[in-house]
Amino acid sequence: MDPVRKRTKDLSKSVDSAHLAPFPDEVLEKVLSLVKSHKDRSSVSLVCKDWYNADRWSRSKIFIGNCYSVSPEIVARRFPNIRSVTLKGKPRFSDFNLVPQNWGADIHSWLVVFAQVYPFLEELRLKRMVVSDESLEFLANSFPGFKVLSLLSCDGFSTDGLKAIATHCKNLTELDIQENGIDDLGGGWLSCFPETFVSLEVLNFASLNSDVTFDALERLVSRCKALRVLKVNKHISLEQIQKLLLRAPQLMEVGTGSFQQELVPRQFAELETAFGSCKNLHTLSGLWEASSVYLPVIYPACANLTYLNLSYATLQSDELSKLLPNCSNLRRLWVLDTVEDKGLEAVGSSCPLLEELRVFPADPFDQDMVHGVTESGFVAVSSGCRKLHYVLYFCRQMTNAAVATIVKNCPDFTHFRLCIMNPGQADYLTNDPMDEAFGAVVKTCTKLQRLAVSGLLTDKTFEYIGKYAKNLETLSVAFAGSSDRGMQSVMEGCPKLRKLEIRDCPFGNEALLSGLDKYESMRSLWMSACNLTMNGCRQLAKNMPRLNVEVIKDEESDDSEADKVYVYRSVVGPRRDAPPFVLTL
């Protein structure tokens, strides 16, 4: 059933070079197939021709970080035996409405090629791609062994497309639909899984908005004995989640539905029991509208939890303080800033093993900004959670001193994403720019891979970053810097920089062109609402033919202004599907 294509061996050649090739190709391929990470695989393929070929033939998973950097035909030619594809499309700022509709990143042309060369394709993981219902239907009908579909932050399809997947993918193990811009035409898609279908292991429809038929869901969960991840949407009630948990006590990751329902004591007890019976449960999310009244039903499961996502529950500080002492094993915690600094103090004192914290704003456009978290919450977490290495923190105020303390407590940060929500806000105690804060971060956290800066920042911040952030791969900048010198410092330093996204900064052509030597070693550069002109972009394009320099034209702006610029390396030259408002220079 599985004709893995093999190339024919040139025997004479291998006899001659036998003394140079210690392993037969089959052995080499077998060994290399144990190398999983795509970065390592890339390195492997660069060693020598034999290793390049061995990698070629044995590679079954491919990761393409920018769908326009390569074409499906080239991929197909190089890798004949792919089973799993991960593709990313639009620039990340499209998540925040900075990229117009119809920009591109349509999956269909890829699927057409895959259908021809990879009939045994099993997995497709897409991020920020455009996927139509037709594409989903095509997918469902083209790959009989298809197992895993993961769509994150995609758009262009509707629940009708999901119907096609549920109906035709007989071997599906994973359906993960997250945060997509999708036409929700109803929950009937779930009922399309046939009664004979039993292979599902992962089902995530938490971000879909319409009701599914609960009966169908319950039956599906009952018969899929290998189900380990179930994340439902907020239409599923507490009573219903209890029934589901009873059917599937083997679940490892659960996303509940709405946590707001009038319960009688018996129901409350039943829920407690249900959560307690899930011995393998390590991840809990959902908890929409969770109130302190019903939160205790999850207590029996809390001791084993390593990842708790409370970012859709508007908990207050005392509610969190009561909950967290039960969750001493937490490694990852996501909360809303309704918990305030006091709630974060509870985090610091209850979760010593915490590695990742994300604090989201409940009311990001709050006129008065009286609620939310401040620097003291962050400091409190850092002093109790010394293993913290990933943070995403939306706050209304911050000081340089606090950040210095934080990184002193937690020097192992790999991801430091600080969002002081008011653009260009200074240290609120000293009124200084926040330069020293980020200076402290890059000086102290030598393992830093990802950094997002905010607040009032001068070029000094970027001098620090360029000089000290030796391992930095991703940098996000908004409303910062004073001159071209800022961006130049980054381009001249940061040897491992791969992704740079900038908005609303006073960086102009000189800054852009200072990175000439760097862009080919990067995945992409995004600059919007900066001081770039068409001429500057043309110059970049002229000097670097292997880069695609795309300008998204804004009808409003001057013809000479380059309002949104997206630069990326590509082996296939300018893309042929660019809409009229995207100019490739």
Next chain:
Amino acid sequence: MSLQTEEKAPTMETNKGLNLKATELRLGLPGSESPERNNSEEKDGKSGYSHLVTSGAKRVFSDTINGGSGKWVFSGNAGSDGEVAQNGALFSPRGGAKILGGGGAESNIVKESVVSVPEKKKDQAAPHAAKTQVVGWPPIRSFRKNSMAINPPKNDSDAEEKLNSGCLYVKVSMDGAPYLRKVDLKTYSSYFELSSGLEKMFSCFTIGQCTSHGATARDGLSESRLVDLLHGSEYVLTYEDKDGDWMLVGDVPWNMFTETCKRMRIMKSCDATGLAPRAMEKCRNRN
């Protein structure tokens, strides 16, 4: 031109209808000039939304599609003067704009956050200078933004009220009736139940013949019920929300309704021009 269904995810709708150029802004640092952008109103042929200049306007977020709630668009424009929305929409007198119904060419209007030009000059004493909104900032994905809009963070007083008192009494007035009534929203768990209850309560004031049809699977008012209220009795059920705006009952999920409803009014549909036909459309589309 075809009516698109109401049930589109807001992000999809938002992106389709959003005129980025109108909402996109440039900022300068404090002390520098920020270029003024004068965005003219624009109508996208397909989704016919309108731009509103809303300096100091209230901020609103995209609805989720739960319950087939209506979507209203406005993107804030730069400039200091208010501009009237197209489509003859109604909007609240406070300058915040919610387009209620509107017999415009398109039924698709998407709610989007208000954008105004941020004045970054430090010395400027403009009343709303500091907290103006910018497209895509803070950087939060649409799904999360929409979820937060539906579930506004409860402040302590609300939470207490909810937990301590097991009831939620709101006044109900009916046009032409000599006195008001009070209903406990907690005793109902759906719009269908509410409407039956109100009907019983106000039947003495001749609501009209209402046959009982089954409610739809959703929380929304069943078409037949609304038809009865509308055609049988020529009345429309509206409510005042926390922001003081008068809304058509049935748009939002039941839970959200009970959290935001301050009082209700059974109004004559001739007074609610623009509300009723749209509600009818919505019902049709939902079914």
